Amino acid sequence: MEILVCVKRVPDTAENEISVNSSGSDIERGDLVYSVNEWDNYAVEEAIQIRDKSGGSVTVVSVGDADSEEVLRREMAMGADKGILLSDSAFEGSDGKGLATVLKAEIEKGKYDLILTGTQADDGAGQIGGMLAAMLNLPYASLVNRIEVLDGKKIKIGREIAGGNQEMNEIDLPCVLSIQTGINEPRYVGIRGIRKVASVEIPVHGASDLGVNPGSVGKAAAGVSRVDYFVPALGKGAELLEGSIEEKVEKLVELLKSKGGIK
């Protein structure tokens, strides 16, 4: 099976506290640690597992600047066969539809049976997979937490729905799926693995390579654009316990006792 996985380089929220800069124009990016979007990493692991069982190849693709090459390389160290970077100043400031337009152009250059994205990334939009499927006229499923390959024409998938329940579907190939965390246990990538792929060439495709009209993507074409970042005025907010750690422990014990938190 030929599988394409769309990945994004994002600030790693497990490693960073995210705060707004003084003008509100952006988050503080000075000391941020970046990584591959967590959902995308599960998608790549799933693609590798499918390939190892059913044959074929895994390609990882990202829209971004030169820094995005590092996440492509990381996913290749995991086991993806090929990486492609989609990069052009014309792509900057794209909204979800613009990004999907760029990805669609790359997808149409190849022949893929399965196209995977993460369920969502840092902005929580969860939009690229659904848009891509609609643009490509392919069937789509979101929040996928199980994939079972039936034959070369269709697969069985589970979707995460409310209450811990799972919605099972059969879906024809080719199709687009957005992958939910927890579908597998992504393998660890060590320094040695990354060194192995350090010199593999990653092709860079721009607007003209892809046949994308620069006016149809980027900031000018974006129907949705961010104005500013802010931290909302807290409702009531928590009462923060003050003092040494021992004092906080004592205060909390008293509070828990009075609220029935200790039986």
Add this chain to the structure above:
Amino acid sequence: MALQIYAYILHKDGAVDDTALEMVAAAGKLDPAASLTAIVVGSKTDAVCNSLTTSFKEIWKIDNDAFSYPNSEVIRGILARIIPKGSVVLVAHDHFGMDIAPGLSIKLGGTYLPDTVGFDGIEGGKLKAVRQEFGGQVSTHVLCDISGGAVITIRAGAFRAAEASGAGGAVVDKTADAIAGGLPGGARRFIEIVQAEVGDVDITKSEILVSVGRGIGEQENIEIIRELAKAVGGDVSCSRPIVDAKWLEKSRQVGTSGLTVKPKVYMALGISGSFQHLGGIKGSPFIVAVNKNPKAPIFQVAEIGVIEDLLEFVPLLTEKINEMK
């Protein structure tokens, strides 16, 4: 010019979902003069449609046995047929909305505004809206061009449900238009719902929950959570990353994709407090949050906050409680 807004209504077993009246409120905030139409897709939906007549001026009913389970591929296809281009469509941001909405925006040729928590007026064909990023750590204002129509998903609970207004709405049967030419979306076929596994402890009945999140760091550290739960006489629950890592069973996960709990006391330890997690906590418990990140959204909803590393704080707390006994 007043907007034409359509609200997709979620319903189950003949009952309308809470998000329906939240969308009435959202539509009113978007444009008080808007013409608002509810869309109900399903099988045997008369009761659902009739109950909406007090809140919507118009209800489109699309009723056929084929819709007894909502297959998003089918429903997206029929909505793209019957909703006029240029309209604003509201959908709840849940597992169904995430399935149909991005693609619907492409099919209708409008913009897509996902997981919206507030509206802040319209300026020159552009809607100013509020969203959150980074798991709720920061909010943003976004401008969304709605001049060519838009699909907007609304976060459950973000808009306070509107009161039934006695709208005296009329039910219009649109089934024939919707299914003319056959049903779309045959490439994805619903098979069945697999029910969640039942765990050894039913956390939905627990009065005290000691809940652990990503801040625990390592699997072996979960032992300190078990010890605290034992000391306070509560049960251990968790947020999604702990289940993803397979450190605790799915039957202990609190959240919209896990279980809905209603304890008296909820201790959130190393849990940042995403809206999906908070969506699983009902009944206004006394929430205590311990987190080393002062910006964690959990501090916005907790009664009591402790900014400490839980690995240090929790063993001290357990020790203190055990000493008292």
